[in-house]
Amino acid sequence: MLPSSPAVVAAAAVIVLFVLLVAVRRLRAPSAEARESKRAHEAARERDPPVEIGETYEFGVTELTDHHSGEEVAVGKVEGFVVFTEDIPGGLSKGDVIRAKVLSFNEGRTSADATFVTKA
Template identity: 80%
Template sequence: MIPSSPVTVVAATAVVLLVLIGIVRRVRGPSNEARESKRAHEAAQEREPPVEIGETYEFGVTELTDHHSGNEVAVGKVEGFVVFTEDIPNGIGKGDVIRAKVLSFNEGRTSADATFVTEA
């Protein structure tokens, strides 16, 4: 038998625990947050968007993110409907209230792209 050092035993135990945690997570399935996000997405696909192309809406910025355009955009919601707003000026951040003009709907009409009009 090969003698084991305490460090080797601790390392082996940690690896076994990590593998077990991974198995349990995979068996349990997606998190509550992931399930709720999927339900919200499916519900959004079934309803008419609460915004219209060409109209301007006022909403709070919930986050700034990189969009498929490659630029940073402000993300906000109008009646729970996600609006990605481009051409935001420097200094706009989470919590700011802005006005944006809706330009187009994204695939599935579950969100829209807009352009910044003014800070509210």
């Protein structure tokens, strides 16, 4: 039979509460991928963009996604700098190499918007 003094019950309750708090904290902690994304974003804010407005760049499509404009855009990177490319043709796939003309930077200059020029 387990001791049931108030001190033992209180100590057990504190231990259970501590274990629950640790478990909740681990479940709510950002994933390794989220931490890496945040680190890359912060690093991008500390450097000048490796692209210039009006210039055309060639890069591989890393993903296709819906942009805030509602259109599907191609996402790629130039020297680690994210470029969202609009006006993409149908049939474009992840891994395709494209050329795109940079139109603008986002707030903070951590990514750029571009328009599709041609498939490389």
